[in-house]
Amino acid sequence: xxxxxxxxxxxxxxxxxxxxxxxxxxxxxxxxxxxxxxxxxxxxxxxxxxxxxxxxxxxxxxxxxxxxxxxxxxxxxxxxxxxxxxxxxxxxxxxxxxxxxxxxxxxxxxxxxxxxxxxxxxxxxxxxxxxxxxxxxxxxxxxxxxxxxxxxxxxxxxxxxxxxxxxxxxxxxxxxxxxxxxxxxxxxxxxxxxxxxxxxxxxxxxxxxxxxxxxxxxxxxxxxxxxxxxxxxxxxxxxxxxxxxxxxxxxxxxxxxxxxxxxxxxxxxxxxxxxxxxxxxxxxxxxxxxxxxxxxxxxxxxxxxxxxxxxxxxxxxxxxxxxxxxxxxxxxxxxxxxxxxxxxxxxxxxxxxxxxxxxxxxxxxxxxxxxxxxxxxxxxxxxxxxxxxxxxxxxxxxx
Amino acid sequence: xxxxxxxxxxxxxxxxxxxxxxxxxxxxxxxxxxxxxxxxxxxxxxxxxxxxxxxxxxxxxxxxxxxxxxxxxxxxxxxxxxxxxxxxxxxxxxxxxxxxxxxxxxxxxxxxxxxxxxxxxxxxxxxxxxxxxxxxxxxxxxxxxxxxxxxxxxxxxxxxxxxxxxxxxxxxxxxxxxxxxxxxxxxxxxxxxxxxxxxxxxxxxxxxxxxxxxxxxxxxxxxxxxxxxxxxxxxxxxx
Numbered sequence: 001x002x003x004x005x006x007x008x009x010x011x012x013x014x015x016x017x018x019x020x021x022x023x024x025x026x027x028x029x030x031x032x033x034x035x036x037x038x039x040x041x042x043x044x045x046x047x048x049x050x051x052x053x054x055x056x057x058x059x060x061x062x063x064x065x066x067x068x069x070x071x072x073x074x075x076x077x078x079x080x081x082x083x084x085x086x087x088x089x090x091x092x093x094x095x096x097x098x099x100x101x102x103x104x105x106x107x108x109x110x111x112x113x114x115x116x117x118x119x120x121x122x123x124x125x126x127x128x129x130x131x132x133x134x135x136x137x138x139x140x141x142x143x144x145x146x147x148x149x150x151x152x153x154x155x156x157x158x159x160x161x162x163x164x165x166x167x168x169x170x171x172x173x174x175x176x177x178x179x180x181x182x183x184x185x186x187x188x189x190x191x192x193x194x195x196x197x198x199x200x201x202x203x204x205x206x207x208x209x210x211x212x213x214x215x216x217x218x219x220x221x222x223x224x225x226x227x228x229x230x231x232x233x234x235x236x237x238x239x240x241x242x243x244x245x246x247x248x249x250x251x252x253x254x255x256x257x258x259x260x261x262x263x264x265x266x267x268x269x270x271x272x273x274x275x276x277x278x279x280x281x282x283x284x285x286x287x288x289x290x291x292x293x294x295x296x297x298x299x300x301x302x303x304x305x306x307x308x309x310x311x312x313x314x315x316x317x318x319x320x321x322x323x324x325x326x327x328x329x330x331x332x333x334x335x336x337x338x339x340x341x342x343x344x345x346x347x348x349x350x351x352x353x354x355x356x357x358x359x360x361x362x363x364x365x366x367x368x369x370x371x372x373x374x375x376x377x378x379x380x381x382x383x384x385x386x387x388x389x390x391x392x393x394x395x396x397x398x399x
Numbered sequence: 400x401x402x403x404x405x406x407x408x409x410x411x412x413x414x415x416x417x418x419x420x421x422x423x424x425x426x427x428x429x430x431x432x433x434x435x436x437x438x439x440x441x442x443x444x445x446x447x448x449x450x451x452x453x454x455x456x457x458x459x460x461x462x463x464x465x466x467x468x469x470x471x472x473x474x475x476x477x478x479x480x481x482x483x484x485x486x487x488x489x490x491x492x493x494x495x496x497x498x499x500x501x502x503x504x505x506x507x508x509x510x511x512x513x514x515x516x517x518x519x520x521x522x523x524x525x526x527x528x529x530x531x532x533x534x535x536x537x538x539x540x541x542x543x544x545x546x547x548x549x550x551x552x553x554x555x556x557x558x559x560x561x562x563x564x565x566x567x568x569x570x571x572x573x574x575x576x577x578x579x580x581x582x583x584x585x586x587x588x589x590x591x592x593x594x595x596x597x598x599x600x601x602x603x604x605x606x607x608x609x610x611x612x613x614x615x616x617x618x619x620x621x622x623x624x625x626x627x628x629x630x631x632x633x634x635x636x637x638x
Contacts, residue, residue, distance in 0.1 A: 004516050011504050308500045311461060312561065313489020313517040315482040391485075392461045395500070 005318070009326035012298070013333075023294045024334035026287025027374070031338025031367045034280035035359065036345050038273050043357035045269040052262050058227055059121065060220040060234060061092075061256040068242045068252065071214030074137075074202075076241075077115070083237060085222050085229030090118035091202045091215040100198060101169045105154045109196040111170055113205025121221040129164035129179030136201040143200065144168060144175040150196040151180045170198060173208050231255060277363070281370065287334070288374035295327050295382035306386055307394025320387035327379025328372070335371035339364055407470070408569055408600045409435040409458060411625075414467035416453050427453035429623040430467070435569075435602065440595040442603040442614035450623040452573075455604050459492050459571050460484050472568045489517050493562025497574035499554040501546040501561075507533065508542035511561045518565065532560040536590060552583035559590055569600040576610055588613050 013020050064072065072091075080089040093113040100109045118124075119131040127148060136143050146155070151163040160180040167174050181197075206213055222230035234255060242252040299306075306319055343359055350357045411433035418425045427450045435441050445451045456462035457469060460476055461484075469476045472491055479487070494500075501510045511532055515525040533539040536556035546554050555575060562570055572591070576584030588610065595601055605611050619626045 008504075015504065304500075305502055308502060309513070309517075310485060311459070311488060311494055311500070312514040313485050313565075315485045315517070317482070318517060392456050395461070395496075 002321075005322045005325045006329070008322055009329050012302075012326055013329055019294060020330060023290050023330055024337065026290040027284065027331050027334030027371055028287075028338040028341060030280060030284030030287045031335050031371065032341050032345065033283055034277055034367050034370075035339060035342035035363050036349075037276040037280055038363040039342070039346055039360045040349065040357055041269055041273045041276060042360045042363075043355070045265070047355060048265060049262055052258055052265070057259040057262065058222050059258050060222065060227070060231055061258070062218050062220065062234065062238070062253060063256070064214075064216045064238075064242075064253045066242070066252045067214060067216075070241060071216075072218070072241075073213060073215065074115075076215065077117075077218065080218075080220065080234060080237060081117070083230070083233040085226035085231075085233055087221045087223050087226075087230075088117045088121050089218055089220045090115045090121055092118070092217045092219055093202060093205050093209075093215075094217075095171075095205065095209060098171045098198075100150065100154060100196065102154050102166065103156070105156065107150075107154055107196055109150065109170075109198050111198045111200060111205065113200055113202040115202050118199070118219065121219050125182030127180045127182040128160040129177070131179055132199060132201050137203050140203045140207050141201060142173065142175045142204060143178045144170065145179040145181060145199040146177055147181045147197045148183060150198065151177075154196070168198075170200070171208070175200060227257070227259065231257060277366070284367075284370055284374060288331070288378040291327055291330055291375065292378035292382060294330075295323065295379060296385065298326070299323065299382050299386040302386075303389060303394045303397040306389050307391050307397060310389070310391035311395060316387040319389075320383045323383035323386045324376070324379045327383065328375040331371045331375030331379075332368075335368055338371075339367060407434040408437045408439070408472055409433060409602070410468075410470040411457075412468040412470075414457065414464045414469055416450075416457065416462070416623075417465050426623045428457070428464070428625075431620075431623075431625040433618060433625055433627075435600065437600055438595075438598055439616065440591070440601045440603070440614045442605060442611035442617045443620060444605060444608065444611040444617055445620035446606055449620045451604050451606070451620055453623075454620060454625075455571060455573050455602075458569075458602060459494060460488050485517075489514055489565065491568040493559075493565065493567035493570045495555070495558050495562050495570060495572040495575045497577040499546070499551075499558045499578070501554055501557055503546055506543050506545055507538060507549065507557045507560075510546070510557055511542075511564050514561060514565045528564045528566070529560075532564040533557075535563060535593075536560045550583075551579050552586060555579060555583075555587055556590065559587075563594075569602060570594060571602050571604075573604045574606070575603070576605075576607070584610070 074091070077089045077091055080086060091114060095111040095113075098109055098111040099106055100111075114132070115137050116132050116134045119126075124131070126145075129145070131145060132143070135141070146163065146168070148160055151157055151160050155163045155166050155168065155177070157163045157166075163177050163180050166177045168177060169175070202215075220230060220234055238253050239250070309319060339359075346357050346359055411431050414428055414431045414433075415426060416428040418427055431454070443451060443454060453462070457464050458471075460471070463476070463478065463484075471487070474487070476484075476487070488494075502513070505513070508529055511529045512525050515528055520528070529542075530539060533542055536559050538553060538556055538560065541549060541553065546557070549557065555578075559570075570591070575591075576587055579587060591601055591603065591613070601614075603610070603614055611617050616627075
């Protein structure tokens with residue numbers, strides 16, 4: 001009986017291919033929108049959280065807006081490093097739009113001025129050469145540590161070790177490359193837009209870029225379990241220094257706590273997933289109305305068939321079941337096509353953006369369940385309309 | 400069931416069917432009394448609009464009488480639910496319609512199989528009964544054809560096979576030759592005679608006196624009134 005109904009439904013579905021396809025299109029587009037949008041959001045989220053966690057969730061990033069005329073100096077970094085809960089602290093000054101040149105090659109890079117402690121705080125690895133030393137900081141040495149991509153593209157070396165000792169000009173000033181970062185050390189900063197990064201001593205950057213000696217930004221590494229303690233002690237130190245009070249919402253400085261950022265990021269993307277998913281679900285709903293519409297037409301067209309079936313012994317249940325199966329078939333085949341199409345679209349987006357956007361299995365489940373429910377809801381009315389036709393009326397019906 | 404053997408196959412006692420169209424009341428059947436026994440071949444004759452279709456609908460359990468009593472094969476047909484009526488139609492009545500009423504998307508085999516599917520018979524039993532029915536109308540080798548690939552006469556034979564397949568108590572044929580040419584019509588009537596000789600009860604509804612004459616006995620209907628005519632010779636005179 002079930003097999004027969006499915007066979008009949010299938011024959012009816014394929015007997016009018018264009019109409020069936022157009023009906024399915026509503027579901028296909030709905031599923032496509034739902035799966036692709038939610039997968040992209042969750043892909044982007046996991047990418048950003050990867051970046052944040054690669055920065056380490058045991059770190060604080062501090063920005064100073066108003067130092068009340070008492071700017072932080074290198075001495076303060078030493079003091080902060082000694083605060084309870086703090087493992088290390090390093091100043092951070094970034095020049096986003098510097099131009100790095102070597103021979104005929106040049107590119108826009110992000111230059112970071114910092115100290116020896118920065119490498120340990122960020123967990124950077126060195127592929128060749130060495131990291132910045134404290135003597136580089138003290139002597140304002142013109143040395144630079146570059147990332148692997150820059151070494152390959154700008155310095156034109158095939159192996160990182162060949163880059164050590166070469167000279168690059170950064171904003172017109174020549175620097176000696178002393179080290180190359182290992183793979184996986186590039187994505188250490190969410191604010192980094194460039195594929196190229198260069199690290200030079202903080203003091204050298206200050207001298208060459210006329211920014212003055214004030215430290216307006218620095219990173220702090222806490223111990224394994226001492227992030228909260230470190231945040232409290234840094235807050236205490238800065239508030240006392242700037243007469244700012246212990247308030248988190250003060251005008252003098254702000255402490256970025258990476259685990260807090262992760263949390264709020266998670267909330268934002270969850271809301272985004274729901275909002276985008278909701279919009280896509282609406283288009284699925286519209287697709288369902290399309291199914292109902294075409295099923296109602298189909299019921300009217302097949303009034304005579306219904307009459308014949310009832311005359312030779314079909315009960316209301318059999319008729320209802322047959323039409324319901326047909327609606328479900330349209331919505332589920334549409335869903336399957338939509339999921340396949342989503343897979344293709346996501347693969348294409350991943351290829352173009354060079355970022356992996358995997359299909360979110362959770363949203364695929366939601367799409368399947370939703371299509372099933374829509375097929376049922378929008379199939380029930382036409383099916384019961386078919387089942388309630390009186391056999392004599394249906395038999396004498398002429399199209 | 401012993402009792403059923405002694406009783407008639409179809410018994411109408413004062414059956415009326417009333418239609419209200421606007422203010423006017425039409426008695427499509429007016430206190431009809433009919434008795435058709437097991438194994439009889441009876442024709443129902445009357446001009447169009449005489450109440451023939453109403454009679455057929457009530458006999459076929461497609462519609463219910465408004466007044467009176469109808470017994471089919473010893474069972475009183477009362478205010479049953481639609482599903483119960485469908486079940487009675489499925490088990491007891493073999494319909495043969497003027498315009499064949501085969502399902503166009505199904506093959507001859509599948510059309511004949513359909514009422515057996517509604518009986519929820521297992522596949523092997525269905526095949527047995529379909530094969531038997533199609534063989535009896537001589538169309539087993541055409542079983543894979545769809546109705547559009549068959550001639551009118553062949554379609555009507557498939558329809559007869561569909562009626563046969565369930566081994567019903569009665570065959571109810573409504574103008575079965577109406578859409579066929581004379582020669583094919585005669586061949587079809589031949590099949591009815593074969594069924595009759597094999598012991599089936601047949602009710603043949605027609606407006607054609609020549610066709611009606613084929614039956615041993617005829618029931619004449621005019622403006623909802625039923626008149627029983629016993630002798631075959633009288634049939635032509637009433638038309």
